[in-house]
Amino acid sequence: MFLNLSFGLKIDTKHSKIYEIEGIIMSENYFSFAALSGIQGRKGNYLIQVPLKVLSKFLREENTQLPVEQRSQRILNKARVSQIVKYMVDNPDSYILPPLVAYISAGEVNFERFDGTVNLGRLKISLDADVRLFDGQHRRAAIEEAVKISKYLGDEYIAVMLYSNGSIEAAQQVFADININATKPAQSIKLLFNHRDRLNKVTREVIDSVPLFKEYVDYERTNLPSKSKMFFTFSGIYQVTKTMLKEEKISDNPEIIHTFWQEVSINIQQWANLGKLHIEPVELRDSFVHAHSVIWLAIAEVGCYLIKNRPTDWMQYVERLQHINWSRTDPQWQGRCVISGRISKARQNIILSSNLIFKNIGIPLPEANQQIEDTFVSVA
Structure with a gap:
């Protein structure tokens, strides 16, 4: 042998x-x-x-x-x-x-x-x-x-x-x-460099198509320093894109993600004013829940539902985002994504936050979300 x-x-x-x-x-x-x-x-x-x-x-x-x-x-x-x-x-x-x-x-x-x-x-x-x-x-x-x-x-x-x-x-x-x-590389840069991943390509296209993302995405860090001039992370946009692609109607037409986030970016007042009127990312991170990935993911969940169930008029519901109070000190976020003064992005927090967004834009909660909401309300 x-x-x-x-x-x-x-x-x-x-x-x-x-x-x-x-x-x-x-x-x-x-x-x-x-x-x-x-x-x-x-x-x-x-x-x-x-x-x-x-x-x-x-x-x-x-x-x-x-x-x-x-x-x-x-x-x-x-x-x-x-x-x-x-x-x-x-x-x-x-x-x-x-x-x-x-x-x-x-x-x-x-x-x-x-x-x-x-x-x-x-x-x-x-x-x-x-x-x-x-x-x-x-x-x-x-x-x-x-x-x-x-x-x-x-x-x-x-x-x-x-x-x-x-x-x-x-x-x-x-x-x-x-x-x-040894120091592990940040999740953002690992995802960015993985050219075998179709989701990487779609995420890059989303970022390039939404001016706010293109200007304020940090491609290297997963967690932004408090004084960073960037507002979003590549890994965060990657995750919201992944969430939305799970919906078949979106997966078959991923360009709709570009349109959705462009509409979101102009209907959240602080996002629309970012870089204008002396509003900087550091101020938003300290004061608003929408500066954190838990809310990006919650908005993505809402977006999936709207595009699937309101294919012809989903934009009018997105417009209602401008009427939501996104302040992290507002009582409505307490226990949902703000726990003891800190932002939490566990799956439960994403769903509870999306529930609040559904309510604010006038959409009844999906059945699975309603069950989680009932449990939350019963122990609140």
């Missing part, structure tokens, strides 16, 4: 021999990779390319039955593994996986430089070496599963940065360093 390795190598797993083809001398009992040597943190390392179908045999799996203090990795998050598997299988022509970082805690390692080079050579690692991960356990597990589903992926490679003379303590410290210092 043979396993294909990188750079024209084969392993005879039955006899533990490596046969290097293309005229390279046969040796025994080691993995052999072309490698780039380097230094980071005053420690030598090697960068190698490992075939995906060999990765699970090259890297030892963490024993999660051990006490946590004896492990270098956390327990696998199976949902996260499934996400990566789906990403690889669904995007075979464009998926990208960052390098894994591993260490050798036991076994023989030998680096032979190529003639005329300083840091290029062949790295030989004994087959019985204990190679474990510093970073990348979910990628490793996902790769193993993805190769089972799409066998052709097995012939592709992933970069592995490899350190020799590692230990559990060192691995734990690296894990801590990576995760303590």
